[in-house]
Amino acid sequence: xxxxxxxxxxxxxxxxxxxxxxxxxxxxxxxxxxxxxxxxxxxxxxxxxxxxxxxxxxxxxxxxxxxxxxxxxxxxxxxxxxxxxxxxxxxxxxxxxxxxxxxxxxxxxxxxxxxxxxxxxxxxxxxxxxxxxxxxxxxxxxxxxxxxxxxxxxxxxxxxxxxxxxxxxxxxxxxxxxxxxxxxxxxxxxxxxxxxxxxxxxxxxxxxxxxxxxxxxxxxxxxxxxxxxxxxxxxxxxxxxxxxxxxxxxxxxxxxxxxxxxxxxxxxxxxxxxxxxxxxxxxxxxxxxxxxxxxxxxxxxxxxxxxxxxxxxxxxxxxxxxxxxxxxxxxxxxxxxxxxxxxxxxxxxxxxxxxxxxxxxxxxxxxxxxxxxxxxxxxxxxxxxxxxxxxxxxxxxxxxxxxxxxxxxxxxxxxxxxxxxxxxxxxxxxxxxxxxxxxxxxxxxxxxxxxxxxxxxxxxxxxxxxxxxxxxxxxxxxxxxxxxxxxxxxxxxxxxxxxxxxxxxxxxxxxxxxxxxxxxxxxxxxxxxxxxxxxxxxxxxxxxxxxxxxxxxxxxxxxxxxxxxxxxxxxxxxxxxxxxxxxxxxxxxxxxxxxxxxxxxxxxxxxxxxxxxxxxxxxxxxxxxxxxxxxxxxxxxxxxxxxxxxxxxxxxxxxxxxxxxxxxxxxxxxxxxxxxxxxxxxxxxxxxxxxxxxxxxxxxxxxxxxxxxxxxxxxxxxxxxxxxxxxxxxxxxxxxxxxxxxxxxxxxxxxxxxxxxxxx
Amino acid sequence: xxxxxxxxxxxxxxxxxxxxxxxxxxxxxxxxxxxxxxxxxxxxxxxxxxxxxxxxxxxxxxxxxxxxxxxxxxxxxxxxxxxxxxxxxxxxxxxxxxxxxxxxxxxxxxxxxxxxxxxxxxxxxx
Ligand SMILES: [Cu+2]
Numbered sequence: 001x002x003x004x005x006x007x008x009x010x011x012x013x014x015x016x017x018x019x020x021x022x023x024x025x026x027x028x029x030x031x032x033x034x035x036x037x038x039x040x041x042x043x044x045x046x047x048x049x050x051x052x053x054x055x056x057x058x059x060x061x062x063x064x065x066x067x068x069x070x071x072x073x074x075x076x077x078x079x080x081x082x083x084x085x086x087x088x089x090x091x092x093x094x095x096x097x098x099x100x101x102x103x104x105x106x107x108x109x110x111x112x113x114x115x116x117x118x119x120x121x122x123x124x125x126x127x128x129x130x131x132x133x134x135x136x137x138x139x140x141x142x143x144x145x146x147x148x149x150x151x152x153x154x155x156x157x158x159x160x161x162x163x164x165x166x167x168x169x170x171x172x173x174x175x176x177x178x179x180x181x182x183x184x185x186x187x188x189x190x191x192x193x194x195x196x197x198x199x200x201x202x203x204x205x206x207x208x209x210x211x212x213x214x215x216x217x218x219x220x221x222x223x224x225x226x227x228x229x230x231x232x233x234x235x236x237x238x239x240x241x242x243x244x245x246x247x248x249x250x251x252x253x254x255x256x257x258x259x260x261x262x263x264x265x266x267x268x269x270x271x272x273x274x275x276x277x278x279x280x281x282x283x284x285x286x287x288x289x290x291x292x293x294x295x296x297x298x299x300x301x302x303x304x305x306x307x308x309x310x311x312x313x314x315x316x317x318x319x320x321x322x323x324x325x326x327x328x329x330x331x332x333x334x335x336x337x338x339x340x341x342x343x344x345x346x347x348x349x350x351x352x353x354x355x356x357x358x359x360x361x362x363x364x365x366x367x368x369x370x371x372x373x374x375x376x377x378x379x380x381x382x383x384x385x386x387x388x389x390x391x392x393x394x395x396x397x398x399x400x401x402x403x404x405x406x407x408x409x410x411x412x413x414x415x416x417x418x419x420x421x422x423x424x425x426x427x428x429x430x431x432x433x434x435x436x437x438x439x440x441x442x443x444x445x446x447x448x449x450x451x452x453x454x455x456x457x458x459x460x461x462x463x464x465x466x467x468x469x470x471x472x473x474x475x476x477x478x479x480x481x482x483x484x485x486x487x488x489x490x491x492x493x494x495x496x497x498x499x500x501x502x503x504x505x506x507x508x509x510x511x512x513x514x515x516x517x518x519x520x521x522x523x524x525x526x527x528x529x530x531x532x533x534x535x536x537x538x539x540x541x542x543x544x545x546x547x548x549x550x551x552x553x554x555x556x557x558x559x560x561x562x563x564x565x566x567x568x569x570x571x572x573x574x575x576x577x578x579x580x581x582x583x584x585x586x587x588x589x590x591x592x593x594x595x596x597x598x599x600x601x602x603x604x605x606x607x608x609x610x611x612x613x614x615x616x617x618x619x620x621x622x623x624x625x626x627x628x629x630x631x632x633x634x635x636x637x638x639x640x641x642x643x644x645x646x647x648x649x650x651x652x653x654x655x656x657x658x659x660x661x662x663x664x665x666x667x668x669x670x671x672x673x674x675x676x677x678x679x680x681x682x683x684x685x686x687x688x689x690x691x692x693x694x695x696x697x698x699x700x701x702x703x704x705x706x707x708x709x710x711x712x713x714x715x716x717x718x719x720x721x722x723x724x725x726x727x728x729x730x731x732x733x734x735x736x737x738x739x740x741x742x743x744x745x746x747x748x749x750x751x752x753x754x755x756x757x758x759x760x
Numbered sequence: 761x762x763x764x765x766x767x768x769x770x771x772x773x774x775x776x777x778x779x780x781x782x783x784x785x786x787x788x789x790x791x792x793x794x795x796x797x798x799x800x801x802x803x804x805x806x807x808x809x810x811x812x813x814x815x816x817x818x819x820x821x822x823x824x825x826x827x828x829x830x831x832x833x834x835x836x837x838x839x840x841x842x843x844x845x846x847x848x849x850x851x852x853x854x855x856x857x858x859x860x861x862x863x864x865x866x867x868x869x870x871x872x873x874x875x876x877x878x879x880x881x882x883x884x885x886x
Contacts, residue, residue, distance in 0.1 A: 030829075150809050154809045157812060161809075161836060341848055346843055354872075358877070376769045401877060405836070405876060405877055
C-alpha cells in the first residue's frame with residue numbers, strides 16, 4: 001500500500017506498530033494479512049514481512065486501536081500480537097548459529113569416521129563398518145539437511161546448483177557404503193562369485209560422505225562471513241541516516257520514525273546528530289561533516305538557506321531545516337541505489353562465465369555419469385564398482401559453479417562499494433570495464449583545472465612602492481567597480497587583510513579603466529590605453545611579462561607615475577597539478593580542452609604539465625575533439641559537468657561527471673565524481689584497473705580450477721601416474737575455491753588510491 | 761569384451777544421460793500472466809531454489825508488474841537480474857518486491873539470479 005499524504009493536524013496522532021503474525025504459511029498468506037490490515041479504518045500504511053513474520057502498521061490512534069488490528073487479523077484466520085522487543089537481524093544470526101551447530105555435529109561425528117578410515121584397517125574390528133555408518137548418519141541427516149533440502153528445491157524447478165552436486169555426491173558415497181556394509185562381497189558377484197572370499201570385501205567410504213558435508217559447511221561458513229564483508233561499504237552508507245528524526249509540528253518537537261518524515265516538515269538536528277533527510281536550513285548555523293557522502297574532508301559551514309543532506313553529520317550547532325527530499329529521494333539513497341544497481345549489472349568480461357555457469361551443473365552431471373560408466377567398464381573387475389563410485393563422487397564434489405558465479409559479482413560489489421566510499425560512483429559494470437582500458441583523458445579547463453573565476457596571480461612593482469601598497473591603493477580605487485577584474489583585486493586585498501581606504505572620488509571609463517582619488521592621491525587603474533591617455537610610461541616590460549604568461553595585466557599609476565602591474569588569470573585549482581601528475585604516472589595522455597585563447601590555455605597547460613591543448617573549442621566542438629582523439633586509436637575519458645558536455649561525454653569511451661555532489665542521477669556519464677576534485681579521476685581509473693584485475697584473476701582461477709579439477713577427479717591422470725583424487729580432497733578444494741575468489745575480491749576493500757587522499 | 765553387467769551399466773548410463781539432458785534442457789511449462797483491468801499485467805513469481813513459474817508469457821505492448829517473493833535464504837537467489845531490461849534488484853527473504861516493467865516488445869527476456877545459476881524466461885507475445 002502506498003503512503004497517504006497526511007495533513008499535519010492528523011499526523012500528530014499517527015502511530016507505528018509492529019505486530020508479530022503467526023499462522024502464515026506462504027506469500028499469499030502474507031499478502032492476505034496485508035490486505036486485511038490495510039482495509040481497517042484508520043490504517044495509513046501496512047506491510048507484512050513473511051520472513052520475520054511481522055506486520056508493520058502505521059495507523060491513526062484516534063480512529064483505531066491495536067485491538068481492532070489484531071481482531072482483523074484473527075478474522076482472516078491468522079494470529080497477531082504485539083511482539084517483545086528484539087533485534088532486527090535476528091534471523092541472520094540465527095542462521096549463522098544454526099550453521100555453526102551443524103558444522104560442530106559434522107566435526108564431532110565425522111572426525112572419528114575419518115580417523116577410522118585413514119587408519120587403513122588398523123582400527124578395524126568386527127562390525128566397525130556399522131559403527132562408521134552409525135556415526136555418519138547424523139552428519140548426513142542433520143548437518144547435511146539444508147544441502148539436501150536446497151538440492152531438492154532446485155531439482156523441482158528443473159534447475160541445478162551447487163547443492164545438487166554436493167547432495168548427489170555425498171548421497172552416492174553414503175548409499176554405496178551402506179550397500180557395501182550390508183553386502184560386502186557384492187563387488188565380486190555374478191559369474192565369479194566363487195572367488196569372493198579371498199579378502200575382496202568392498203571397502204566403504206563413509207568418511208568421504210561425512211568429510212564432504214563438513215567441508216562444504218565450513219566453506220559456506222567462511223563464505224557467509226566474507227560475503228557480509230563484501231557488502232559492508234553499502235550497508236555502512238545506508239546506515240548513515242538515523243532511524244528516527246525530530247520534527248517540529250505545531251511548534252512541538254516530536255521524535256518520529258524516519259519513514260514518517262514528509263516533504264515540508266521542519267526537522268531539528270542537534271550537534272552530534274546525523275541529518276535524517278535532505279532539505280534546506282531555515283534556522284541556526286553549524287558546520288556539517290559531509291565526508292561520508294562526498295569524500296570532502298573539510299566540514300562545511302551551514303546557515304539559513306544552505307542545503308543539508310541525509311547521512312551527513314551535524315557537528316557544532318543546532319539546525320532547523322525544511323525537508324525537501326525524503327525516503328528514497330534523498331541523495332544518500334540515490335547513491336546507494338546507483339551503486340546497488342551497478343553492482344547487479346553484467347560486465348562484458350563475464351559473458352563467457354555467464355554462459356558457462358548457466359549450463360555448468362547439468363554438464364557436470366553428464367560428466368559424472370560418463371565417469372561412472374567408463375570406470376566400470378575399464379577398471380579391473382574386483383575394483384570396478386568402487387573405482388566408479390569414488391571417481392564419480394569426486395567429480396560431483398570438485399565441480400564448483402559458485403567460484404565461477406562469484407568471480408565477477410564479488411569483485412564488482414567490493415570495488416564499487418570502495419569507490420562509493422571514496423566519492424567515486426561507477427554507474428555500471430560496463431563503465432567500470434571501459435574505465436580500465438582508458439589511455440587518454442580529456443579535461444575541460446574552466447571549472448575542472450581552473451577555479452573558473454579570475455584572481456590575482458602576480459604583482460609586479462616599479463620599485464617605488466611595495467606590493468601591498470600597490471594592491472591596497474588599487475583595491476581602494478576599484479572598490480566601487482563591478483568589473484570581474486576589479487572584484488578579483490578587491491578580493492585579493494581582503495584575503496591579504498590589507499586596509500583599503502574609501503576613495504574620495506571615482507570615475508570609470510568603460511574599456512579603459514578607472515580614475516579615483518584615494519587619500520589625496522590620484523590613482524589610475526586600467527589598460528595601456530588608459531596609461532597612454534594620461535601620459536604614463538614605463539609599464540611596457542611588466543605588461544609583456546604578464547601577457548606572455550597568459551595573464552591579463554592591470555596597470556596602476558599614482559599621481560601620474562607608473563607604480564605597478566597586477567596580473568590576473570583564472571588560477572589552477574590546488575589539486576589539479578597533483579591529479580594531472582597522478583594521471584601521467586598511470587601512463588595517461590592528458591589533453592586539455594578549452595574555449596579560451598591559446599595564451600591563457602597554454603599557461604595553464606604549462607603550469608599543470610598537460611601533454612596537449614585544444615584551445616578555442618566551442619562547446620559543440622568538444623565531441624569532435626573526442627572523435628579526433630579516438631581516430632588516433634585512443635581510448636578516451638572525457639571529464640565534464642554532465643549537462644553541457646553531454647554529447648562529448650556520450651562520444652567518449654568513458655564519460656566522467658565531476659562535482660555532481662549529491663546530484664547523482666545525471667545520466668550521460670558512466671562515472672560520477674561526487675566531489676569537485678580532479679583527484680577523483682585517477683582514483684576512479686585506478687579503482688577500475690584494480691577491480692578489473694581482480695575480476696580477471698578470479699575468472700582465470702575459477703575456469704582453471706574447474707578445467708583441471710574435473711578431469712583429475714574423473715581419474716584422467718590415473719593412466720599416466722596412477723594418481724586418483726579422493727572425494728575428501730576434492731571437496732576441500734571445492735570449498736576453498738569459492739572462498740578464495742571471495743577473499744581475493746575483498747582485497748579491494750582496503751585498496752589505497754593515493755590520489756584520493758584529502759588535501760593536507 | 762563387455763560382460764553383461766558392463767553392458768547393463770553402459771546402457772543405463774546412456775539412458776540416465778539422456779534423461780538428465782532432457783530434464784534440464786527440455787521444453788518447459790509456460791504460465792500466462794494475469795491481466796488486470798486498467799492496470800499492468802500481474803505476475804506472481806516465487807523464488808525458492810528456483811523460479812516458479814520459470815516460463816512466463818505476457819502480452820506484448822502492455823506494462824508488466826512482477827511480484828517477486830523470495831522464500832529461500834541461499835545467497836544465489838538474493839539478486840534478481842533481468843539483464844535485457846536493465847533490472848537488478850535485491851530480494852530480501854520473505855518480502856514481496858514489486859518490479860514494474862514497461863510495455864515489452866515481442867520477444868524473450870531471460871531473468872537470472874546474481875550468479876546466473878537460477879534462470880527463467882519472460883516471453884512477450886502479441
Ligand atoms: Cu551459487
